[in-house]
Amino acid sequence: xxxxxxxxxRTEIAPGxxxxxxWLDPARQRDLLRACREWARPPAGLRTVRxxxxxTMTARQVCLGWHWYPYAYARTVVDGDGAPVKPFPDRLGxxxxxxxxxxxxxxxxxxxxxxxxxxxxxDADARMGMHRDADERSxxxxxxxxxxxxxxxxxxxPETRTRPYTDVELRSGDLFVFxxxxxxxxxxxxxxxxxxxxxxxxxxxxxxxxxRVSGFQSxxxxx
Numbered sequence: 001x002x003x004x005x006x007x008x009x010r011t012e013i014a015p016g017x018x019x020x021x022x023w024l025d026p027a028r029q030r031d032l033l034r035a036c037r038e039w040a041r042p043p044a045g046l047r048t049v050r051x052x053x054x055x056t057m058t059a060r061q062v063c064l065g066w067h068w069y070p071y072a073y074a075r076t077v078v079d080g081d082g083a084p085v086k087p088f089p090d091r092l093g094x095x096x097x098x099x100x101x102x103x104x105x106x107x108x109x110x111x112x113x114x115x116x117x118x119x120x121x122x123d124a125d126a127r128m129g130m131h132r133d134a135d136e137r138s139x140x141x142x143x144x145x146x147x148x149x150x151x152x153x154x155x156x157x158p159e160t161r162t163r164p165y166t167d168v169e170l171r172s173g174d175l176f177v178f179x180x181x182x183x184x185x186x187x188x189x190x191x192x193x194x195x196x197x198x199x200x201x202x203x204x205x206x207x208x209x210x211x212r213v214s215g216f217q218s219x220x221x222x223x
Contacts, residue, residue, distance in 0.1 A: 008022065010103075014166070014182045015181045017155060017176070017179075017182040018177050019174065020099075020102060020177075021173075022173050023145075023173060024174075029173050029201055030200075030202075032145070032209070033148075042083075043083035044077045044080070046060050046062045047060060047061060047079070048060055050079060051070050052071075058126040059127070060120070060121045060126075061118060061121070062086075063117065064092070065088030065115045066085060066115065066214055066216070071134075073216070088114070088115050092114065092211060093115070099175050100141050100177055100179070102175070103141075104141060104179060108179055108180070112214075114140075114143070114211045116213070117209055117211050119209050123194075123204075124149075126189075126205075127192075128189040129188050130154065130156060130187065131161075132185065132187075133184075136214050136215050138212070138214060140179065143211040143212075144170075144208060144210050144211075147197075147203060148203040149192050149193055149203075149204075149205055150172070151170050152167050153168045153169075154168075155167075155168060155178070155187045156186040157185055157186065158183075158185050160186065167190075
Protein backbone atom coordinates (compact mmCIF):
# COMPACT_ATOMS: atom_id res chain seq x y z
CA UNK A 1 0.00 0.00 0.00
CA UNK A 2 1.18 3.53 -0.72
CA UNK A 3 0.36 4.79 2.76
CA UNK A 4 -0.13 2.96 6.03
CA UNK A 5 -0.77 4.07 9.55
CA UNK A 6 2.23 2.09 10.77
CA UNK A 7 5.10 1.27 8.37
CA UNK A 8 5.91 -2.40 8.07
CA UNK A 9 8.94 -3.31 10.15
CA ARG A 10 11.54 -6.07 10.24
CA THR A 11 9.99 -9.13 11.91
CA GLU A 12 11.55 -12.33 13.21
CA ILE A 13 8.90 -14.93 12.39
CA ALA A 14 10.80 -17.78 14.05
CA PRO A 15 14.40 -18.26 15.25
CA GLY A 16 16.53 -17.70 12.15
CA UNK A 17 13.56 -16.66 10.00
CA UNK A 18 13.27 -12.93 9.24
CA UNK A 19 10.94 -10.85 7.06
CA UNK A 20 12.30 -7.54 5.73
CA UNK A 21 9.55 -5.54 3.97
CA UNK A 22 10.38 -3.36 0.95
CA TRP A 23 13.97 -4.58 0.79
CA LEU A 24 14.10 -4.10 -2.99
CA ASP A 25 13.29 -0.58 -4.15
CA PRO A 26 11.12 -0.11 -7.29
CA ALA A 27 14.12 0.32 -9.62
CA ARG A 28 15.74 -2.92 -8.42
CA GLN A 29 12.41 -4.73 -8.73
CA ARG A 30 12.11 -3.65 -12.35
CA ASP A 31 15.70 -4.66 -13.08
CA LEU A 32 15.18 -8.09 -11.53
CA LEU A 33 11.92 -8.57 -13.43
CA ARG A 34 13.67 -7.84 -16.74
CA ALA A 35 16.28 -10.45 -15.90
CA CYS A 36 13.62 -13.03 -14.93
CA ARG A 37 11.89 -12.57 -18.27
CA GLU A 38 15.15 -13.35 -20.06
CA TRP A 39 15.86 -16.37 -17.89
CA ALA A 40 12.33 -17.67 -18.53
CA ARG A 41 12.87 -17.88 -22.30
CA PRO A 42 13.74 -21.26 -23.84
CA PRO A 43 15.91 -23.24 -23.96
CA ALA A 44 15.85 -24.34 -20.31
CA GLY A 45 13.06 -21.84 -19.78
CA LEU A 46 9.89 -21.66 -17.70
CA ARG A 47 8.30 -25.08 -17.35
CA THR A 48 5.52 -26.94 -15.56
CA VAL A 49 6.92 -29.16 -12.80
CA ARG A 50 5.56 -32.69 -12.60
CA UNK A 51 5.76 -34.72 -9.42
CA UNK A 52 6.67 -38.44 -9.27
CA UNK A 53 3.05 -39.27 -8.47
CA UNK A 54 1.83 -37.78 -11.74
CA UNK A 55 0.60 -34.46 -10.42
CA THR A 56 1.69 -30.99 -11.52
CA MET A 57 2.70 -27.94 -9.55
CA THR A 58 0.49 -24.93 -10.26
CA ALA A 59 3.44 -22.54 -9.99
CA ARG A 60 5.71 -22.75 -13.04
CA GLN A 61 9.47 -22.69 -12.61
CA VAL A 62 12.84 -21.92 -14.19
CA CYS A 63 16.18 -22.77 -12.54
CA LEU A 64 19.64 -21.23 -12.65
CA GLY A 65 22.93 -22.89 -11.71
CA TRP A 66 21.46 -26.29 -10.94
CA HIS A 67 18.17 -27.65 -12.28
CA TRP A 68 15.80 -28.83 -9.57
CA TYR A 69 13.24 -31.53 -10.27
CA PRO A 70 11.31 -33.53 -7.65
CA TYR A 71 13.41 -34.36 -5.65
CA ALA A 72 16.96 -33.93 -6.92
CA TYR A 73 19.25 -31.65 -8.91
CA ALA A 74 20.81 -32.03 -12.37
CA ARG A 75 22.90 -30.00 -14.80
CA THR A 76 20.30 -30.31 -17.56
CA VAL A 77 16.52 -29.91 -17.68
CA VAL A 78 15.94 -33.63 -17.34
CA ASP A 79 12.18 -33.23 -16.94
CA GLY A 80 11.82 -30.71 -19.77
CA ASP A 81 13.65 -29.90 -22.99
CA GLY A 82 16.92 -31.51 -21.88
CA ALA A 83 18.91 -28.30 -22.39
CA PRO A 84 21.78 -27.34 -20.07
CA VAL A 85 20.62 -25.31 -17.11
CA LYS A 86 21.24 -21.58 -17.41
CA PRO A 87 24.26 -20.31 -15.42
CA PHE A 88 23.85 -18.76 -12.00
CA PRO A 89 24.83 -15.08 -12.30
CA ASP A 90 27.32 -13.53 -9.91
CA ARG A 91 24.98 -10.64 -9.18
CA LEU A 92 22.43 -13.03 -7.64
CA GLY A 93 25.16 -14.45 -5.44
CA UNK A 94 26.04 -10.95 -4.26
CA UNK A 95 22.36 -10.23 -3.67
CA UNK A 96 22.02 -13.40 -1.60
CA UNK A 97 24.98 -12.56 0.61
CA UNK A 98 23.71 -9.03 1.17
CA UNK A 99 20.24 -10.34 2.00
CA UNK A 100 21.58 -12.72 4.65
CA UNK A 101 23.75 -9.98 6.13
CA UNK A 102 20.82 -7.57 6.38
CA UNK A 103 18.44 -10.19 7.80
CA UNK A 104 20.62 -12.34 10.05
CA UNK A 105 23.99 -10.59 10.28
CA UNK A 106 27.34 -11.12 8.59
CA UNK A 107 28.14 -14.17 10.73
CA UNK A 108 25.27 -16.06 9.09
CA UNK A 109 26.69 -15.73 5.56
CA UNK A 110 27.92 -19.10 4.29
CA UNK A 111 31.51 -19.53 3.17
CA UNK A 112 30.35 -21.37 0.05
CA UNK A 113 28.81 -19.14 -2.63
CA UNK A 114 25.15 -19.10 -3.56
CA UNK A 115 24.87 -21.17 -6.73
CA UNK A 116 21.17 -22.10 -7.18
CA UNK A 117 18.15 -19.97 -8.04
CA UNK A 118 14.64 -21.39 -8.30
CA UNK A 119 12.29 -18.85 -9.87
CA UNK A 120 8.60 -19.64 -9.47
CA UNK A 121 5.83 -17.84 -11.34
CA UNK A 122 2.38 -17.77 -9.72
CA ASP A 123 -0.76 -16.74 -11.55
CA ALA A 124 -3.92 -15.96 -9.60
CA ASP A 125 -4.80 -19.65 -9.15
CA ALA A 126 -1.35 -20.98 -8.29
CA ARG A 127 -0.47 -22.36 -4.89
CA MET A 128 2.48 -24.08 -3.24
CA GLY A 129 1.91 -26.84 -0.71
CA MET A 130 3.84 -27.12 2.53
CA HIS A 131 7.33 -28.46 1.86
CA ARG A 132 10.93 -28.24 3.02
CA ASP A 133 13.94 -27.18 0.95
CA ALA A 134 15.80 -30.37 1.73
CA ASP A 135 17.56 -31.42 -1.49
CA GLU A 136 20.71 -29.36 -0.95
CA ARG A 137 23.79 -30.47 0.98
CA SER A 138 24.24 -27.11 2.66
CA UNK A 139 22.51 -25.61 5.68
CA UNK A 140 23.18 -22.05 4.47
CA UNK A 141 20.17 -19.72 4.82
CA UNK A 142 17.59 -19.68 2.04
CA UNK A 143 16.90 -16.26 0.52
CA UNK A 144 13.42 -15.54 -0.87
CA UNK A 145 12.58 -12.42 -2.90
CA UNK A 146 9.07 -11.45 -4.03
CA UNK A 147 7.99 -9.51 -7.12
CA UNK A 148 4.49 -8.66 -8.27
CA UNK A 149 1.28 -9.77 -6.59
CA UNK A 150 1.05 -10.05 -2.81
CA UNK A 151 0.83 -13.56 -1.41
CA UNK A 152 0.15 -15.32 1.86
CA UNK A 153 3.38 -17.08 2.83
CA UNK A 154 2.82 -19.80 5.42
CA UNK A 155 5.92 -20.47 7.53
CA UNK A 156 5.81 -23.50 9.77
CA UNK A 157 8.18 -25.66 11.77
CA PRO A 158 10.79 -28.33 10.95
CA GLU A 159 8.79 -31.27 12.30
CA THR A 160 5.39 -31.22 10.64
CA ARG A 161 3.43 -29.71 7.74
CA THR A 162 0.66 -28.74 10.14
CA ARG A 163 0.48 -26.21 12.95
CA PRO A 164 2.14 -24.34 14.46
CA TYR A 165 2.72 -21.98 11.55
CA THR A 166 2.58 -18.26 10.88
CA ASP A 167 0.99 -16.59 7.86
CA VAL A 168 3.03 -13.68 6.52
CA GLU A 169 1.95 -11.20 3.85
CA LEU A 170 4.73 -10.90 1.27
CA ARG A 171 4.49 -7.95 -1.11
CA SER A 172 6.55 -6.93 -4.09
CA GLY A 173 10.08 -6.08 -2.99
CA ASP A 174 9.91 -8.04 0.27
CA LEU A 175 12.75 -10.25 1.49
CA PHE A 176 12.35 -13.39 3.59
CA VAL A 177 15.41 -15.28 4.86
CA PHE A 178 15.38 -18.52 6.84
CA UNK A 179 18.36 -20.37 8.23
CA UNK A 180 19.73 -21.84 11.44
CA UNK A 181 17.01 -23.69 13.40
CA UNK A 182 14.44 -22.69 10.75
CA UNK A 183 16.42 -23.87 7.70
CA UNK A 184 14.36 -27.06 7.41
CA UNK A 185 11.02 -25.53 8.35
CA UNK A 186 7.99 -26.43 6.24
CA UNK A 187 6.59 -23.52 4.25
CA UNK A 188 4.16 -22.84 1.41
CA UNK A 189 1.94 -20.35 -0.40
CA UNK A 190 -1.78 -20.99 0.16
CA UNK A 191 -3.00 -17.84 -1.60
CA UNK A 192 -2.02 -15.18 -4.13
CA UNK A 193 -3.95 -11.88 -4.14
CA UNK A 194 -4.45 -11.15 -7.83
CA UNK A 195 -4.14 -7.58 -9.05
CA UNK A 196 -2.07 -6.34 -6.12
CA UNK A 197 1.26 -5.87 -7.94
CA UNK A 198 2.58 -2.30 -8.13
CA UNK A 199 1.22 -0.92 -11.43
CA UNK A 200 4.59 0.58 -12.37
CA UNK A 201 6.24 -2.84 -12.20
CA UNK A 202 4.33 -4.15 -15.21
CA UNK A 203 3.79 -7.69 -13.91
CA UNK A 204 0.57 -9.67 -13.75
CA UNK A 205 1.09 -12.45 -11.21
CA UNK A 206 3.83 -13.15 -8.72
CA UNK A 207 7.48 -14.09 -9.13
CA UNK A 208 9.44 -15.61 -6.27
CA UNK A 209 13.22 -15.98 -6.48
CA UNK A 210 14.67 -18.48 -4.05
CA UNK A 211 18.47 -18.46 -3.71
CA ARG A 212 20.29 -21.43 -2.17
CA VAL A 213 23.77 -22.82 -1.58
CA SER A 214 23.98 -26.31 -3.06
CA GLY A 215 26.86 -27.72 -1.01
CA PHE A 216 27.74 -29.99 -3.93
CA GLN A 217 31.46 -30.73 -4.10
CA SER A 218 31.93 -30.43 -7.87
CA UNK A 219 30.02 -28.67 -10.63
CA UNK A 220 30.70 -31.74 -12.80
CA UNK A 221 29.43 -34.33 -10.33
CA UNK A 222 25.79 -35.21 -9.79
CA UNK A 223 24.38 -34.43 -6.33
